[in-house]
Amino acid sequence: MSPLLGLIIGMVISLVIIPIMWRLAPWLRMLDKPDPRKVHRQAIPRVGGWGIVLGALLPVLILLDPDPLVQSYLIGSITLFLFGAWDDARELSPYTKFLGQVSAVIIIVFYGDLWIERIPWLEVSLSPALGIPLTLFAMVGMQRYQYLRWTRWAGGRRILA
Numbered sequence: 001m002s003p004l005l006g007l008i009i010g011m012v013i014s015l016v017i018i019p020i021m022w023r024l025a026p027w028l029r030m031l032d033k034p035d036p037r038k039v040h041r042q043a044i045p046r047v048g049g050w051g052i053v054l055g056a057l058l059p060v061l062i063l064l065d066p067d068p069l070v071q072s073y074l075i076g077s078i079t080l081f082l083f084g085a086w087d088d089a090r091e092l093s094p095y096t097k098f099l100g101q102v103s104a105v106i107i108i109v110f111y112g113d114l115w116i117e118r119i120p121w122l123e124v125s126l127s128p129a130l131g132i133p134l135t136l137f138a139m140v141g142m143q144r145y146q147y148l149r150w151t152r153w154a155g156g157r158r159i160l161a
Contacts, residue, residue, distance in 0.1 A: 006059040014055030021047040030088055046088040053081045072112025076104035098144070105139040 025045035083100025115135040
């Protein structure tokens, strides 16, 4: 697969799907309504991620061989997407969001057999007993870190608005 072809296919899919989803958002009841904690003054669609996810996953599905690692990536990504859409529709608790993230990572690590086997700058090889938990911690930890960075940025932005 040409990476450029995958990028072009993904961009086209996203550019087509996002405006369609924006129009469907009121019908799907997936609008973020303004309130005192929010920056926006009118309802905005909460479905832009649908086009981004489809634009990222369909080229992978179309252009790559479906080996277990690719399948685990697709299943894990769909898991994150479903929890994200559920959160957009129902405002999930942080614990439920965390459960979705852990589920996606478990799929990738155990079904895709993707885990840290070696730390190159230390010239250390890891056994599965150490590498798998380290991978789980690192992957979930990165997602939590990004979530916390976003909520702090958004919170600070609200104070400035």
